[in-house]
Amino acid sequence: MLQKMPKKLIDENGIRVDGRRLDELRPVKIEVGVLENADGSAYIEQGKGKILAAVYGPKEVHPKHLALPDRALLRCRYHMAPFSVEQRKSPAPSRREMELSKVVREALEPSIFVEYYPRTSIDLFIEVLQADGGTRCAGIIVASLALADAGIPMRDLVTACAAGKVEGRLVLDLTDIEDKGGEADVPLALLPNLNAVTLLQMDGMLTIDEFEHVVNLAFDGCKRLYQLQKEALKAKYVVAKEVVEE
Amino acid sequence: MTSSVIVARVKQRQIAQLVSSGKRLDGRGLTDYREVQLEVGPIEHAEGSSRVRLGKTEVMVGIKIEVGEPFPDVPNEGVLTVNAELVPLASPTFEPGPPDENSIELARIVDRGIRESKAIALEKLCIEPGKKVFIIFVDVYVLNHDGNLIDASAIASLAALLNTKMFNYEVKEGEVKIKPGYTPLPIRNYPIAITFAKINDKLIADPWLEEEQVMDARLTITFERDGKICAVQKGGYGYFTRQQILEAAKIAREKAEELRKLVVKD
Numbered sequence: 324m325l326q327k328m329p330k331k332l333i334d335e336n337g338i339r340v341d342g343r344r345l346d347e348l349r350p351v352k353i354e355v356g357v358l359e360n361a362d363g364s365a366y367i368e369q370g371k372g373k374i375l376a377a378v379y380g381p382k383e384v385h386p387k388h389l390a391l392p393d394r395a396l397l398r399c400r401y402h403m404a405p406f407s408v409e410q411r412k413s414p415a416p417s418r419r420e421m422e423l424s425k426v427v428r429e430a431l432e433p434s435i436f437v438e439y440y441p442r443t444s445i446d447l448f449i450e451v452l453q454a455d456g457g458t459r460c461a462g463i464i465v466a467s468l469a470l471a472d473a474g475i476p477m478r479d480l481v482t483a484c485a486a487g488k489v490e491g492r493l494v495l496d497l498t499d500i501e502d503k504g505g506e507a508d509v510p511l512a513l514l515p516n517l518n519a520v521t522l523l524q525m526d527g528m529l530t531i532d533e534f535e536h537v538v539n540l541a542f543d544g545c546k547r548l549y550q551l552q553k554e555a556l557k558a559k560y561v562v563a564k565e566v567v568e569e
Numbered sequence: 570m571t572s573s574v575i576v577a578r579v580k581q582r583q584i585a586q587l588v589s590s591g592k593r594l595d596g597r598g599l600t601d602y603r604e605v606q607l608e609v610g611p612i613e614h615a616e617g618s619s620r621v622r623l624g625k626t627e628v629m630v631g632i633k634i635e636v637g638e639p640f641p642d643v644p645n646e647g648v649l650t651v652n653a654e655l656v657p658l659a660s661p662t663f664e665p666g667p668p669d670e671n672s673i674e675l676a677r678i679v680d681r682g683i684r685e686s687k688a689i690a691l692e693k694l695c696i697e698p699g700k701k702v703f704i705i706f707v708d709v710y711v712l713n714h715d716g717n718l719i720d721a722s723a724i725a726s727l728a729a730l731l732n733t734k735m736f737n738y739e740v741k742e743g744e745v746k747i748k749p750g751y752t753p754l755p756i757r758n759y760p761i762a763i764t765f766a767k768i769n770d771k772l773i774a775d776p777w778l779e780e781e782q783v784m785d786a787r788l789t790i791t792f793e794r795d796g797k798i799c800a801v802q803k804g805g806y807g808y809f810t811r812q813q814i815l816e817a818a819k820i821a822r823e824k825a826e827e828l829r830k831l832v833v834k835d
Binding site: 418419421422424425426429432433509514517518519520521522523524525526527528529530531534535538539542 | 668670671673674676677681684685686786788793796797798799800801802803804805806807808809810811814815818819822
């Protein structure tokens with residue numbers, strides 16, 4: 324299952340390895356309410372990426388001493404399945420997963436009215452079943468939908484998208500090989516209605532001007548994904564409404 | 570955050586109100602840095618070391634070099650490993666035990682700055698392709714926590730790397746033998762991290778501990794020697810607007826230039 328690094332990631336017509344233009348998103352399929360046991364859940368397929376998220380809560384906090392007197396405790400686990408990448412990944416949480424769990428939690432918490440549920444916990448689980456670049460962003464998208472599906476009051480849905488630089492060109496929504504072979508990757512999470520950036524990371528090298536362009540590109544990607552997120556959320560309730568009416 | 574120092578509400582309000590009027594409790598301007606004191610080579614047993622004081626924040630970095638195996642995808646390159654310890658003696662909120670998410674995040678931000686700016690010429694640290702390379706361990710040791718551990722750790726790491734001497738060696742029958750004498754570690758870039766806190770919708774540079782308790786969010790931008798951005802990390806439960814991010818990048822670039830002069834002496 325080894326992917327080979329192609330000689331060129333972008334051809335002379337500005338078309339990428341997977342046939343996309345520079346500012347084109349990967350095909351996305353989102354489904355809300357996919358797990359029976361969870362209070363809320365969602366699933367995304369983004370290119371080859373497949374990511375599942377579930378929410379349990381608000382519920383009693385265990386262990387109890389972690390409970391916060393004035394708000395809910397949001398806990399988040401970003402985790403990759405051992406078979407999600409080419410070389411088997413140990414199921415024990417890696418340093419990367421620990422960091423991502425933290426930044427994903429910080430990306431989502433500003434969207435939730437945590438003050439409505441003091442002394443409770445909201446537990447969020449993101450499982451990457453197959454990774455193909457941009458998994459933290461896809462994880463945020465489904466996690467936010469799972470929170471909405473669980474009926475937790477929110478200021479806005481959180482959406483996320485990466486942009487970066489590959490072979491000297493600024494591109495949207497990098498795949499794994501574009502990330503590895505490229506010069507920079509900037510994941511960004513956004514609450515679109517508040518113009519609030521809640522996750523921003525970068526590795527690679529960019530001038531300040533390039534950085535500004537890449538941030539703008541990621542904003543555009545976020546806004547398009549936001550529409551798809553809203554449609555997916557509505558789709559679940561349209562189906563529910565039809566069932567009720569029958 | 571589970572490990573936070575409690576700041577009285579009165580003081581929290583005071584800090585926030587002062588920031589709104591362009592001032593800070595310790596008398597600094599919004600984008601002023603605390604004084605940086607730098608000592609290089611305090612640890613003789615380490616191949617490189619430094620001790621940095623950023624105001625009352627104090628960080629020590631030791632560099633150790635060992636021989637080990639390269640990563641399979643880059644068989645011709647040495648390995649860089651950054652680890653950070655929030656040592657319990659540095660703050661009442663630090664606890665002994667395996668690294669928590671705060672220390673992992675700290676280490677990974679410092680790592681990203683060094684790695685992405687290609688500060689260490691890792692391709693020169695190969696002994697035998699695919700089999701033996703030098704592993705550079707950068708161990709960040711926080712000795713006193715008074716805010717902005719990221720910038721202090723990044724400065725200390727760079728200073729320690731610049732101070733690092735590698736033992737001379739020769740390969741005999743597949744074994745690495747140490748020869749007398751030292752050569753400096755090949756360093757070709759100087760990443761400097763600049764951290765901002767957002768308080769009352771205003772950006773302040775180099776937050777100290779109590780400002781960190783009041784801040785909505787944190788943004789770190791790392792610049793390399795030619796003024797390019799090589800790492801970014803947002804932290805904390807608040808948010809930044811696009812305008813604030815771009816404003817922070819512009820200020821950080823100037824600050825990074827200033828700080829680099831303190832660490833890198835031509």
